[in-house]
Each structure stands twice: as C-alpha cells, then as structure tokens.
Amino acid sequence: MSNLKEGFRNKLLSYITAAFGLVAGLAWNDAIKSLIEYFFPLEKNTILLKFIYAILITLVFVFVTLYLLKIFEKKEKDD
Numbered sequence: 001m002s003n004l005k006e007g008f009r010n011k012l013l014s015y016i017t018a019a020f021g022l023v024a025g026l027a028w029n030d031a032i033k034s035l036i037e038y039f040f041p042l043e044k045n046t047i048l049l050k051f052i053y054a055i056l057i058t059l060v061f062v063f064v065t066l067y068l069l070k071i072f073e074k075k076e077k078d079d
Helices: 002-039 047-078
Strands: none
Touching: 002 047
C-alpha cells in the first residue's frame, strides 16, 4: 500500500511541476513577444513578426535542450 501512495505522490508532484512549467512558459511567451515588438516595431500580427517569434523560440528551445542534455550526460558519467 505504501508503494501505491509513493507512486501517487510522485505523479502528483510531476503534474504540479508541469502546471507551474506551463504558467512559466506562458509568462515567457508574453515577455518574448513584447521584446520582439519593442525591437521590431511592426504592425501587430504580421507574418514577419510571427516568423521572428517562431525562430527565436526555436533557438531558445534548442539551446536549453542541448544544455540540459550536457548536464545529464555529465551526471551519468559521474555516477
């Protein structure tokens, strides 16, 4: 029974963490859009603005993923 409780707690923790991650992601979404609009004062909802935003988000995602992979690989080597 304690194994069931531990599994439930772990799942609950992962769901709560994912929810906080979603909220943080939405906050970053607004911040990055505002930053792009500040540096590239174009009309809102132009196709160019959407492509700039998509490219910027993709680059951030790639760099964060590579950084996390490097950290986890280093941790596995240490273990």
